[in-house]
Amino acid sequence: MQINQILVPTDFSENAQHALDYAIGLAKQCSAKLHLLHTPVVPTYLLMDLSYSPGPEAVTRILNDSQEALDAQAKSIDDAGIEHFAAIREGTVHEVIRDYAKEHDVDLVVVGTHGRTGVSKLMYGSVTERVIKTVHTPIIVVPPGGHDKSPSCIVISYDFSGPAKRAAEVARAIHGMVGGSLHLVHSYLDVWGEYTDRGAVVGEAAEKRREALRLGLQEMLEADAEELFSIDPASIQTHLVTGDPAEGILEVAKKVAATLICAGTTGKSGIERLLIGSVARRLLHDSQVPLLLTH
Template identity: 30%
Template sequence: MMRTILVPTDFSSSADSALAYAFQFAEVYGADVHILHIVERPMATVPDLPPEIVSLAQDKAMDAMAQLLRRHGKTEKDVTVTVKPERLTTSIPEMIGTFAEENRCDLLVMGTHGRRGARRLLLGSVTEEVIRHSRVPALAVREGEEPDAAKKDRHILVPIDLSDSTDAALRVATDVALKFNARIELLHVVDIGFYPYYGLLKDPVAELEQKALDVAGKQLEKRAKKLRDVGIDVEIHRRKGHVADRILAFTSENDVDLIVMASHGRSGIDRVLLGSVAERVLRAARVPVMVAPSDAKKEAPFNHVTPALRADIS
């Protein structure tokens, strides 16, 4: 089960938004929240700062941490707080990843924008790098987003490309849907990939698209049935066009609250999807995006799903 949620913070407004979602997930799952702040070196080229400077920076960070917790109505008794100095030999994303593994964290929650400046906690640098290599699901929260605890009709969008990779995302989404009593929208997008060059191939391409849509419909329905069998309200949707564009359009048009997608997708080679579809969605989506590692074990960390469904979802 989910026991520990890690929230790396730089005390920015986006990290503040991420913490609000972390507390919501912690309440629903009965999990502990661990807040991590890495004290950046004022001069990265200086190998050894005087201990007094390091100690002062850590004291200031702890003061900022106390203010952060007060804004959320919490104290240090409600969370675990860690403040660590930055290492010259290890990048901040590596430090976060190592910390998550050493402390057996089950979920990472991070803001997608952070402090302005060359070394900000920003999607495209720290957040993206952490998500790219995370071995557990990671939730990216856009600056200014706040969870609506009173909302009853929740929608989770799961883009599916019918590969084993995206079935990992579906397992995570299934667990979240059961916990939050949410509806799942399964979306498959057919992208033939050479729309500007149709020419005389327009009719054959249209046939290919339709066949792909038909196959997708059958595969999506199989997955939908398994979800309905455990009491989840689910709908299937098929679209044509560029994948990221259709995902973003669907999100805006259907009051989606959360997108859950895999970190890898079908590509001919086992490349990281971040940098293409997932990166585009992470950057542009107006709702939180949860990225599930494609090689996540079926039993962890979201194991609220019945064992039969976990084993059978793909």
């Protein structure tokens, strides 16, 4: 795949500006076009168990203010010399983003997040999570402080599942334009580890099986790395980690100074799209660098 069209939904907040700054940098590196999209929120007021919406004049004022703010953000894209489009669409935010992305063949959506104190709100039922669950397009979530990180060192959480392979494909596309290094990380359960000190016979047998499992997984990982990337082997490294998957991925990311983490939203457990898988959820909560998620 190629990154030709990047969509940035905006609510004009500081977090949305971070996402836009990141997207501008990425668009320059990928020679992509940018789409800036705003969905205005018309407040509804409750009075005596009845709901009231603002009148036509108030709605017009909201739309005019939105257009002014959108024009200001669009100017920053224009100043960067990037071809762009700006639109205001009314409706439910995550549905508007989904439909716009499909209509314009968007390759990547870039959104911002709140800081750690606001992540729990973001994670459980917020607009961002609904966007992640609804939009079929790969999404990069930019945390505070992550907007100035070029994706030149990419860590891919890889469990051999379809979503993980799709995350690797997007990583390959970005790497092809940006360059840098790639790290393919697989986390597995060390089922034989607890038996290695259970006496000579059991311990020796367990150690053999433990090593066989590690070697088998390493062979599978290297084979998939070659198949998925078909690039100079020196530019991609494979990592096997045991224990908590999210912690292992984050440890590797910290060790190699990753500037982008890629993962599937769900893995081999078969969790439906109605949910975000536990590993992706942990990464979304704890990653201090931009996180790319795919279905």
